[in-house]
Amino acid sequence: MKKFVTISDVAKEAGVSINTVSRVLNNKPDVSPETRKKVLEAAKKLGYIKNATASCFRRSVSKTIGVVFEDSSNPFYTEVFKGIEMRARGYGYQVILMNTERDYVNELKAVDTLLEKRVDGIIISPTQFAQEDIEKLLKLNFPFVILGVHFEGLNVDEVYSDDVKGGYLATKHLLEKGRRKILMLNAYMYKSVARMRYEGYLKAHKEFGIEPFEMVEIEEGYESAFNKIMELSNLDYDAIFCFNDVFAIACLKALKALKRNVPEDVAIVGYDDISYASFVQPSLTTVRIDKHIEGMIAFDLLYEKITEQRSSPKQIVLDVELIVREST
Amino acid sequence: MKKFVTISDVAKEAGVSINTVSRVLNNKPDVSPETRKKVLEAAKKLGYIKNATASCFRRSVSKTIGVVFEDSSNPFYTEVFKGIEMRARGYGYQVILMNTERDYVNELKAVDTLLEKRVDGIIISPTQFAQEDIEKLLKLNFPFVILGVHFEGLNVDEVYSDDVKGGYLATKHLLEKGRRKILMLNAYMYKSVARMRYEGYLKAHKEFGIEPFEMVEIEEGYESAFNKIMELSNLDYDAIFCFNDVFAIACLKALKALKRNVPEDVAIVGYDDISYASFVQPSLTTVRIDKHIEGMIAFDLLYEKITEQRSSPKQIVLDVELIVREST
DNA sequence: TTGTATGCGTTATCAT
DNA sequence: ATGATAACGCATACAA
Numbered sequence: 176m177k178k179f180v181t182i183s184d185v186a187k188e189a190g191v192s193i194n195t196v197s198r199v200l201n202n203k204p205d206v207s208p209e210t211r212k213k214v215l216e217a218a219k220k221l222g223y224i225k226n227a228t229a230s231c232f233r234r235s236v237s238k239t240i241g242v243v244f245e246d247s248s249n250p251f252y253t254e255v256f257k258g259i260e261m262r263a264r265g266y267g268y269q270v271i272l273m274n275t276e277r278d279y280v281n282e283l284k285a286v287d288t289l290l291e292k293r294v295d296g297i298i299i300s301p302t303q304f305a306q307e308d309i310e311k312l313l314k315l316n317f318p319f320v321i322l323g324v325h326f327e328g329l330n331v332d333e334v335y336s337d338d339v340k341g342g343y344l345a346t347k348h349l350l351e352k353g354r355r356k357i358l359m360l361n362a363y364m365y366k367s368v369a370r371m372r373y374e375g376y377l378k379a380h381k382e383f384g385i386e387p388f389e390m391v392e393i394e395e396g397y398e399s400a401f402n403k404i405m406e407l408s409n410l411d412y413d414a415i416f417c418f419n420d421v422f423a424i425a426c427l428k429a430l431k432a433l434k435r436n437v438p439e440d441v442a443i444v445g446y447d448d449i450s451y452a453s454f455v456q457p458s459l460t461t462v463r464i465d466k467h468i469e470g471m472i473a474f475d476l477l478y479e480k481i482t483e484q485r486s487s488p489k490q491i492v493l494d495v496e497l498i499v500r501e502s503t
Numbered sequence: 504m505k506k507f508v509t510i511s512d513v514a515k516e517a518g519v520s521i522n523t524v525s526r527v528l529n530n531k532p533d534v535s536p537e538t539r540k541k542v543l544e545a546a547k548k549l550g551y552i553k554n555a556t557a558s559c560f561r562r563s564v565s566k567t568i569g570v571v572f573e574d575s576s577n578p579f580y581t582e583v584f585k586g587i588e589m590r591a592r593g594y595g596y597q598v599i600l601m602n603t604e605r606d607y608v609n610e611l612k613a614v615d616t617l618l619e620k621r622v623d624g625i626i627i628s629p630t631q632f633a634q635e636d637i638e639k640l641l642k643l644n645f646p647f648v649i650l651g652v653h654f655e656g657l658n659v660d661e662v663y664s665d666d667v668k669g670g671y672l673a674t675k676h677l678l679e680k681g682r683r684k685i686l687m688l689n690a691y692m693y694k695s696v697a698r699m700r701y702e703g704y705l706k707a708h709k710e711f712g713i714e715p716f717e718m719v720e721i722e723e724g725y726e727s728a729f730n731k732i733m734e735l736s737n738l739d740y741d742a743i744f745c746f747n748d749v750f751a752i753a754c755l756k757a758l759k760a761l762k763r764n765v766p767e768d769v770a771i772v773g774y775d776d777i778s779y780a781s782f783v784q785p786s787l788t789t790v791r792i793d794k795h796i797e798g799m800i801a802f803d804l805l806y807e808k809i810t811e812q813r814s815s816p817k818q819i820v821l822d823v824e825l826i827v828r829e830s831t
Numbered sequence: 832t833t834g835t836a837t838g839c840g841t842t843a844t845c846a847t
Numbered sequence: 848a849t850g851a852t853a854a855c856g857c858a859t860a861c862a863a
Contacts, residue, residue, distance in 0.1 A: 176643075176644055176645060176646065179621075179856095181855095181856055181857085182856070182857070183856080183857095191833075191834085192833065192834045192835075193834090193835095193856090193857080193858095194833070194834060194835075194836095194858085194859085195832090195833060195834075197857065197858060197859085198832095198833090198858095201858080205832055205833085206832070206833085207832060207833090210832080210833080222643075224615075224618050224619060225619045225857090226560075226619070226621060226855095226856055226857070227616075227619040227620045227621065228556055228559050228560040228563075228565065228620065228621045228855095228856085229560050229839095229855075229856035229857045229858095230856080230857055230858075231556050231857095232554075232556040232557050232560045232839060232840075232841090232855095232856085232857080233838085233839055233856075233857045233858050233859090234839090234857085234858065234859095235839075237556065239620075247581060247584070248578065248581040248582065248584075248585060250576065250578075253575060253576040253581060254576065256575070256576075257576060257602070260602055269599065269601075269616060269620070270599075270600070270601075271597065271598075271599050271600075272598070272599075272600045273597070273598075274585070274588055287552075288555075288597060290552050291552060291553045291554070291555040292555045292556065292567075292597070293507075293554060293555065293556050315504075315550075316504055317504060318504070397778065397782070424779075424782045425782075427782075427784070428782060431784065450725065451752075451779050451782070454725070454752045454753075454755075454756060454779070454783065455782065455783050455784065456755070456759065456783065456784040507840095509839095509840055509841085510840070510841070511840075511841095519849075519850085520849065520850045520851075521840090521841085521842095521850090521851095522842085522843090522849070522850060522851080522852095523848085523849060523850075525840095525841065525842060525843090526842095526848095526849085529842080533848055533849085534848070534849085535848060535849090538848080538849080553840095553841090554839095554840055554841070556839095556840085556841095557839075557840035557841045557842090557855095558840080558841055558842075559841095560839095560840085560841075560855060560856075560857090561840075561841045561842050561843085561854080561855055562841080562842065562843095562855090563855075
């Protein structure tokens with residue numbers, strides 16, 4: 176590795192002071208056009224590359240935000256990430272992505288690392304297994320935004336979707352289709368998202384005056400859902416409301432193996448509307464969340480906090496929409 | 504935002520010098536147990552959080568690498584990313600992910616940003632539209648690894664898969680199944696990957712003494728593939744060899760719309776073996792690349808370069824495997 | 832308009 | 848075993 180060129184090298188080459196070089200490179204006023212030209216030429220000639228670590232250290236602004244996701248390979252999060260990135264790019268921010276694999280210890284580490292790196296802010300989708308890290312951020316008065324989940328009794332910036340409504344719409348749709356034994360394949364209930372979707376499921380049943388069939392909590396992931404459905408092969412359901420599309424796609428596969436037809440024998444509703452929801456056969460009825468928008472709003476909230484345009488927390492609840500396709 | 508605690512605050516609290524604090528926090532020898540205890544307690548009491556920007560600036564080591572991908576929402580890259588992240592975590596490195604959206608200008612910017620941030624190294628999947636950035640890295644003697652593609656005549660660190668073999672295996676399989684009019688739905692040929700897979704396609708035809716049917720180049724993405732198949736509805740093929748699984752999944756959907764059965768009327772082979780390849784109906788025959796391994800090897804190569812355990816470039820060609828499923 | 836000098840927080844060198 | 852001090856590259860207050 177060659178050593179990098181510094182502004183002092185550039186200054187020497189251009190025959191000016193480092194201050195002048197700094198002013199030129201940062202587009203400050205009060206520099207004569209000739210000097211500016213001289214400096215820029217010297218910088219180009221020497222191949223100057225700004226040292227952002229020094230600059231960030233000096234100004235204590237990194238123009239970088241951290242994103243902590245529980246599973247960045249889930250298409251839901253990749254889409255949200257794109258939304259964040261798009262906005263961040265627009266404001267000249269870089270994004271550091273950290274994956275927790277739904278492990279709370281990883282989550283704690285990720286937050287610590289980002290704090291050490293002095294990112295300007297953090298967007299996090301917490302596991303909700305515990306919340307020490309969130310409280311730490313709060314105590315530090317560090318700019319952060321919670322994405323995708325809602326913490327009861329914690330007054331912080333949040334952007335999440337109206338999951339009670341989502342659960343309600345999905346279940347109501349199934350009930351309207353005449354289904355009476357709707358299995359809900361849910362994520363663990365310590366997550367607000369799981370609780371909210373379940374609440375919607377119950378609400379729809381109540382409205383129809385029908386006794387809810389059954390809800391099971393499982394670990395997230397395709398395998399886990401597939402195995403559960405195989406295991407429950409004797410259960411007499413006529414529909415499944417899934418926590419997300421990944422679960423739903425696993426159900427399609429498992430039901431095929433069990434020789435039960437979708438939607439004739441079993442109707443399926445997913446959640447998230449990831450792109451693959453429309454690619455699979457039969458295509459999935461699902462609850463759509465606008466993932467790009469969610470990411471963009473998360474960044475906007477964070478940006479307001481970073482630039483101190485706003486001090487009081489704000490909770491944004493995104494509307495959801497039922498997308499009816501072939502699986503119901 | 505509160506101001507962060509510094510080692511000098513900790514030193515004052517513990518009644519020692521900043522040097523001693525630094526020594527303790529970096530686990531250096533020659534510190535008495537009592538002093539160590541005193542310092543750690545002071546640090547904890549004050550809520551000290553290391554300033555990595557200062558540390559990185561001083562030591563000119565960031566313990567961070569940059570990853571530049573052309574499309575981080577493609578499951579292929581998310582899986583590779585996991586492999587990289589896994590290894591990086593093991594060595595105490597953080598990863599900055601940057602997306603180019605297959606835009607060469609974004610690629611140039613991403614590389615510049617990472618250089619400014621003084622990451623310790625870069626893993627990049629270049630668009631191959633041009634290669635100024637690669638040559639820049641080369642000239643700087645900056646540690647980097649190219650992932651997924653091969654540059655002819657450029658002696659650099661690379662990890663990519665044996666795509667001539669992949670194209671050959673896929674095509675041979677279709678020919679053995681009696682298909683004679685195999686359409687190849689390819690990516691643009693300025694990409695080495697597209698060229699190599701096509702070469703394998705030709706090789707298999709030659710071996711069977713059969714005239715190749717037709718190859719079309721299209722932009723990457725689901726929509727693009729779907730539209731192309733709809734557009735070619737009059738073309739009389741009996742099989743499609745797709746550049747990747749995303750194309751293949753689009754073909755499944757398009758052929759369904761065209762009322763042509765898979766695999767009876769048209770057999771389909773994809774490439775990459777992303778997880779969704781086995782989730783779709785019919786499940787996809789595809790060429791498997793071990794994506795985790797590819798990511799892990801990329802990191803290992805980079806690590807060797809960063810730590811200067813190796814100076815001469817190394818090209819690793821990963822083996823591929825044909826996975827036969829229902830689509831052929 | 833331009834130059835000089837200081838300090839950001841840490842690590843490293845060199846005394847003690 | 849511990850402390851004083853310099854240095855990293857840059858941005859900035861202030862002087863010229």
